[in-house]
Structure formats: structure tokens, C-alpha cells
Amino acid sequence: MPKEEKRKKRIDRSITVRSRGLYALTSWREMTFLAAPRVLLVIALLLLPLTVDLYWQRVLCAAGIYALLALGFDFLAEYVGLVCLGGALFIGIGGYISGSLNAYLHWQPWASIPVATLGGAIISTLILLPCLRLRGIYFAIISFMFPLFCVSIIIATGILGSTEGISGLDTFSSVRMEQYVIFGAVLITLFFLRRLVSEDFGLILRGIKDNDQAVRASGINITAYKIKAVFIASLLGCFAGAYLGHLYGWLGLSLFAMDFSILPIAATVMGGMGTLAGPVIGAFLLTPLSEALRGFGQLRVVLYCVVLLGFILYKPEGLLNYLDRKYHQFERWENV
Amino acid sequence: MQILIYGTVNSMIYALIAVGFTLVYGVSRIPNFAHGAIYVLVGFLCWSFINEWHMNYALAILLALGMAAILGMLIYRFILIRLRGMPTSEIIASFAVSLILLEGLRLQGIAGFKGFIGPFYTLPPFFDGKVNFLGVFIDYQRLIILVAGALIIGLIYLLTRYTKSGLSLRAIAQDEQAAMMLGVNSDRAAMISLSVGSALAGLAAVLILPLGNLAVEQGYKVLVHALAVCIIGGLGSWAGTLWASFLIGFSVILSTSLFGAVWESVVLVGTIILILLFKPSGLFGKQKELEERV
Numbered sequence A: 001m002p003k004e005e006k007r008k009k010r011i012d013r014s015i016t017v018r019s020r021g022l023y024a025l026t027s028w029r030e031m032t033f034l035a036a037p038r039v040l041l042v043i044a045l046l047l048l049p050l051t052v053d054l055y056w057q058r059v060l061c062a063a064g065i066y067a068l069l070a071l072g073f074d075f076l077a078e079y080v081g082l083v084c085l086g087g088a089l090f091i092g093i094g095g096y097i098s099g100s101l102n103a104y105l106h107w108q109p110w111a112s113i114p115v116a117t118l119g120g121a122i123i124s125t126l127i128l129l130p131c132l133r134l135r136g137i138y139f140a141i142i143s144f145m146f147p148l149f150c151v152s153i154i155i156a157t158g159i160l161g162s163t164e165g166i167s168g169l170d171t172f173s174s175v176r177m178e179q180y181v182i183f184g185a186v187l188i189t190l191f192f193l194r195r196l197v198s199e200d201f202g203l204i205l206r207g208i209k210d211n212d213q214a215v216r217a218s219g220i221n222i223t224a225y226k227i228k229a230v231f232i233a234s235l236l237g238c239f240a241g242a243y244l245g246h247l248y249g250w251l252g253l254s255l256f257a258m259d260f261s262i263l264p265i266a267a268t269v270m271g272g273m274g275t276l277a278g279p280v281i282g283a284f285l286l287t288p289l290s291e292a293l294r295g296f297g298q299l300r301v302v303l304y305c306v307v308l309l310g311f312i313l314y315k316p317e318g319l320l321n322y323l324d325r326k327y328h329q330f331e332r333w334e335n336v
Numbered sequence B: 001m002q003i004l005i006y007g008t009v010n011s012m013i014y015a016l017i018a019v020g021f022t023l024v025y026g027v028s029r030i031p032n033f034a035h036g037a038i039y040v041l042v043g044f045l046c047w048s049f050i051n052e053w054h055m056n057y058a059l060a061i062l063l064a065l066g067m068a069a070i071l072g073m074l075i076y077r078f079i080l081i082r083l084r085g086m087p088t089s090e091i092i093a094s095f096a097v098s099l100i101l102l103e104g105l106r107l108q109g110i111a112g113f114k115g116f117i118g119p120f121y122t123l124p125p126f127f128d129g130k131v132n133f134l135g136v137f138i139d140y141q142r143l144i145i146l147v148a149g150a151l152i153i154g155l156i157y158l159l160t161r162y163t164k165s166g167l168s169l170r171a172i173a174q175d176e177q178a179a180m181m182l183g184v185n186s187d188r189a190a191m192i193s194l195s196v197g198s199a200l201a202g203l204a205a206v207l208i209l210p211l212g213n214l215a216v217e218q219g220y221k222v223l224v225h226a227l228a229v230c231i232i233g234g235l236g237s238w239a240g241t242l243w244a245s246f247l248i249g250f251s252v253i254l255s256t257s258l259f260g261a262v263w264e265s266v267v268l269v270g271t272i273i274l275i276l277l278f279k280p281s282g283l284f285g286k287q288k289e290l291e292e293r294v
Helices: A014-021 A028-051 A054-080 A087-105 A109-133 A136-157 A175-198 A200-210 A212-217 A222-248 A259-271 A277-292 A299-314 A318-328 B002-028 B035-051 B057-083 B087-105 B140-162 B164-174 B176-181 B186-211 B218-233 B238-259 B261-278 B287-293
Strands: A006-012 A329-335 B130-133 B136-139
Touching: A006 A014, A014 A028, A028 A054, A028 A175, A028 A277, A054 A087, A054 A175, A054 A200, A054 A222, A054 A259, A054 A277, A087 A109, A087 A136, A087 A222, A087 A259, A109 A136, A109 A222, A109 B261, A136 B087, A136 B218, A136 B261, A175 A200, A175 A222, A175 A277, A200 A212, A200 A222, A212 A222, A259 A277, A259 A299, A259 A318, A259 B087, A277 A299, A277 A318, A299 B057, A299 B087, A318 A329, B002 B035, B002 B136, B002 B140, B002 B164, B002 B186, B002 B218, B002 B238, B035 B057, B035 B087, B035 B186, B035 B218, B057 B087, B057 B186, B087 B218, B136 B140, B140 B164, B140 B186, B164 B176, B164 B186, B176 B186, B218 B238, B218 B261, B238 B261
Parallel strands: none
Antiparallel strands: A006 A329, B130 B136
16 A cells, blocks of 8 residues: 655645735734734734833944844845845944934934934945945945944044044933834834835835846846945944944944944844844844844854854744744645 | 064964854855854863873864864854854854854853853963064964964865865855755755864964963854955955955054054954945955855
């Protein structure tokens, strides 16, 4: 008797088909089905700070920073095809601009953060401009070098506090404000990017990722689009950096540290590449995890690299894609 | 004269560091970001063999190199083989391996492992002493680097041109599908290249480390240097690697003697950006690579 073989069959839930295919939603049930995951995420993010004590509230702020970086990484890697290993560049530039505006010119945080976000994004885009002609691993390698390069420039010239950094920056007035500034930024960015990638702009970006020669052949200037995409991603990173400086009231060369480059990548891979919401979830899972392991020193870097490797090898789709499938489809085994 | 000699030695150091990376990338198209980690790991293995287990120096080196080769093979067999053809995942995975190795070396207190922290680790030079060469004092270790570097590069050149396995490596590098049709096992070739590349990283470590301290942070520095050389030379190009390492070696030595050592990495990245602006495929990149980049 031949061995029976089974295979898994995935079928869309009927409500998926109804709420996805039709433009007119006809019942509250369908509307809830569509809205529930989004509303849940927003409510969870807004309520999270109210449920934990002060120490963990600060950790959540850090998680928000990583979430912004992860969003930027995911956007660049999955929608434009530029794998940027140097998220720390954005953090460092944003942080240093707002920090020096605050420390040397005595600007208030509400003025220095927006200026640093915008100015930092322009500077980072200009720095990355010569490399935009490159693709794939070439861009990854170069972007990996830039943070190290910035560190050595600061050490070599001795400007901006050199190795000691700048301390005594203004901090936010209350811890609530700290949290809701960064959480608001994360949510706004998340929904903005999700809308952006489904517009024509996003379509062109994905075209550039898949086949840039074809996009060029349709008379579209691919470098201009890449510049815009990098500008958006560096806006996020520079805002996170500027915010970070004011969060701790201190900045130093550690703004260019490897943590800011590798943790967002781990979060993105864990949460699911290309989903945009996944990286946010990943960041909010990974950061508290690594914080809980702070007592073990370097073990936490090792740990999140192991998580990263595990996900990339055994679950490359990531958490959110998996959940998404479970939400929209049901599975059953059938005989072949 | 001093600049000429030390520049040559410096260039050879860059070439030694980069040669393993180029080999791996040239054959398997895998950017092995664990290169620097293996370099440092071999250094520490050597150090432990000598100082903790009191082994003979030569034996320790051989053992450490053998372990590096096996490690490279394992990395390919268990991790990278699942990710072939996905450059993003390859980069991220090998970068994760590199971080695990490097930060793992700094772990403390697990199973009595003390962790390698601080500037206390040095490997002894092969022979002590200096020699006066045309009015410049140069120690034996640097001479050994020069000779060994030239030997290694020559040997690789001969191996890849006149042995069967070397030829199969080049075949895979040039056209993977055609090579597979002729019976070259592409996975095995990639595995060999990764293990040879790791051993070369280790060899570079053993040769270079006696000149200075051994620290975990060097892993990142070595990786950046290897990447810089390969980018300037055009990834996967042999002649390019050699020329680029001389270009970088001399420009770094010149800038160091003119402005001071802190400017080293500024010069490095500056050179890269200039080269990329004017010749995006690197000095010796081939046409195929140009297509891939632009």
C-alpha cells in the first residue's frame, strides 16, 4: 500500500474575500474585520505606557526610536531595493545637529528637533548621494562604512565635544510628553508610509527595486526617486536621533554605534520584511527583550543576532506575514 | 625611502586582509561579512593555544588556521547555503554571524570563560630583531609579511590557473550555469571558497597581529578595510584588489606622515567616494559588474 501523502491547502476566509474584493462594505462585521488589526495596534501603542512603571516607560521610548529606524530600513530595503546597513548615520547626524543647536545656541527642543530632522535629512541625503548609483551589496557596504567614517572625523577634528560628547542638553518637560512624542511619530509615519507605498510613488519605487532599467526606459528619472526615498528614510532616522539626544540629555560617539544599525534590521526581519507594521512590532518586542538581558552585558548583542539568524533561516517571512496569513486564510490538510 | 618601504608593507597588509574576501566574493558572490570576525577569532585562538595550553607557536598557528577553515565551511553549509541568491539575506546573515563571533568573544563568566577585554593580548613576532635596509630600520616581521604576502598571492594565482579545483572555482565565478552543466558542483565550490577564504583571513591575522595589539574592535576595522579595498578594486577582481591595496596603502601612509594617524579612515572613505564618483565599477571592475551596479 503506497504511503499516503498530505499537503496543506490554504483557502481565503469568506469574510476576507468579501471585505477585500468589494469596495462597498456592507456590514459592520466586515468593517470590524478590516479595522480591527489597525485599531488594535494603535490602541495597544497608546495604552502601553500607562501600564508599566517609569523604568520600562523609558525602555518603550527607546523601542520607539528603534521602531522608526526599522520603518526606514524596511521602506528602503523592500520598496526601493537599497539595503542600508548604516542606520546609525541618521541617528548620529540628527542627534548631533539638535544637540549642538541646543547646547551652543540654546535653542529649545521644540525648535531644535524639527530643524535637526529636516537639516539632518538633507545632509544625510547629500552624503549618500554619490552612492545612489550603486545597488545591492555595493550600497550596503558603503552605507555600513559611513557611521564609522563620521566617528573618525569627529575624533580627528576634535569638534562637537570629540570623544566626550555633549552633555547637559534640555530634556522634555514630562515623561508622558516623551512617550507620546515618539509614539505619535511612529504611528503617523507608519500610516503615512503605508499610504505612500500604495500610491503611484510607491509603485515607481517598487519598479526601481525590481527592474530599474525598465523604469528608466519609461522615461522616469530613477535617481530622483531614489533621492526622495532616501530623504524620507533619513527624515525618520534624524528625527529619532534628535529625539534621542533630548531624551537622555546627553550625546556622544555612541550615537554612531552598531546597535542603531543592527537592531532595526533584526526587528525588521523578525516582524516581517515589507510589511511596515511588522518592523514596528519587532522593535517593540526586541528592545524590551534586550533590555531585560542588559545585566548579561554583551550577551544581548549575541542574543539578538541569534534571533535574527533564526528568523532569517527558519521563518524568513517574519511574524506579521505569518499572522496576516492566519487572519485572512484558514488551512487544512488534504490527501494528495 | 621610509615612506616607500613602509608604504609597500602597509599595502601588502591591505592586500592580505582583502584577498580572502575577494576570493569568496569572486567565486560564490557571497559578501562574507564574517571576514573580520574570523580574523580576530584566529588571533584569539592562537593566543589561547600558546598562553593557556602552552603549545608550540607553529602548531598553534596551524591548528587555528584549520579551525578557521572548518568554521568557514560550517558557516556555508548550515547558514549561507539556504540563502543563496538573496543578497540582502546573505549580507544580514553573515553580518549576524560576525556579530555573534565578535561579541561572543567579549562574553564573560559563561563556563569559566573570561572574555577578551582590554589591550593585553599580543602575539609574539616570529623572529625578533631589525635589519637596516637602505638606511631604514625594518623589523623581521614586516619583511615576513612582504614575502609571505607575495607568496600567497602568487600561489593563489597559480592554483586558480593550473589545478583542477582552482579552475572549477574560476568557472563558477565566470558563469555558474555553464559550469554546472559541465559537472562542477557549485555548492561544493562555494564551500571550498568560503573555507579557503576564512583560512586566508586567519593567515592574515597570524602574519599581521604580531605588529600590534589584538582586540575585538579590530574585527570591524579589518572588515571595513577589506571592503574598502574590494570596492575600490572592483569586487571580485584580482588585479584590482592588488592595485587598490597599493593605492590605499600608500595614501594612508602619506596622509599619516603628513597629518597624523587619526585621518586614516577619512582618507579611506574619501578615496572610495572619489573612485565611485568617477568610475562606479571600481578600478578594474568588469563590464558585467558595471551592469549590476548602475
